[in-house]
Amino acid sequence: MSAAEIRPARPEDCASIATVHVAAWRETFRGLLPEAVIAAQDQAAREALWRPRLEAPPPDSAVLVAEEGPGGPLVAFGACGPQRGTALPFPGEFHALYVLRRAQRAGIGRALMRGMAACLLGHGFDAASLWVLRANLAARAFYTELGGTLVGARENPELGGAPEVAFAWRDLRALAGPGGPGR
Template sequence: MHFRDASAADAPLVAAMHVESWRRAYAHILDPAWLGGPIEAERLALWTARLTSPRPDRRVILAERDGAPLGFVCVAGGDDPRWGTLVDNLHALPAARGTGIGSALLALAAQWALDGWPGAGVYLWCYAENHAARGFYAHRGGVEVEDVEKAGPDGRAYPEKRIHWADPAALLR
């Protein structure tokens, strides 16, 4: 497995991975009409903007094996004064699930957070209905600390859970 920072040239790849992951994982959550089409242009615009004008407090790490993409993580360092660094996106392609790629990407995000924002935690948002992801995070020590309803990318509101690691070093074990 090989990890590297994403560049502007990777925007279409990251967007395509994001779309594929969401279509599989969120088929029972997000609006099927949105997942069927508008998601592609929306995700491409998002990742093109993020990777073309990168911020120093954001990092996107790609995972690859033999040149083939496996997944990615996007991290926003020191995003929240109380909760710490935001794991904004963590996606393993369906074919890579169960291979440890998600854990490896989460560990890289945690290490980056520890290096840049020592003493702060790591957190993410997860759809309440995404039971598989919630189980994945719980197994890695994530604690569900807050329930909110947030606007989804398809324009609907969804219940989400904030999952927190007070000590990101727990994700390195």
């Protein structure tokens, strides 16, 4: 795969983000989640989820996309902002990170995480966390390599009760900065 271009998402990216979201779910979570949960992923529903966030972005959040070369198709996206729940004591949260399988292991996930960390820092969040399926060993290894530490666990009823674990970065400067983990 050629070098990816990371940029802020625009409203016209909504359909492409939804496509990546659904495709990445199907590629990544088959065998890790109940088939009914995976089958329920729907392009129109994902567009409805992302459209308001792209058309009227919250002031303390960001959505970044990765294009396959300048102006090419989207192959990944990430979203971040304030912590959405009260289970974890970190002000920021990485809400989403999805990379199509054909674009994995090319540094795109790292670049998106660094970009989101910089966005969170720019909004005054010095620490952040995320939730990932406990059974998703590849993602867990990726977050560990980027300096994340395990800080929690839960069962997610929205995912058929699937167990998740939380990773946190207590100092986002380490992830966003030029000497950060995984460089």
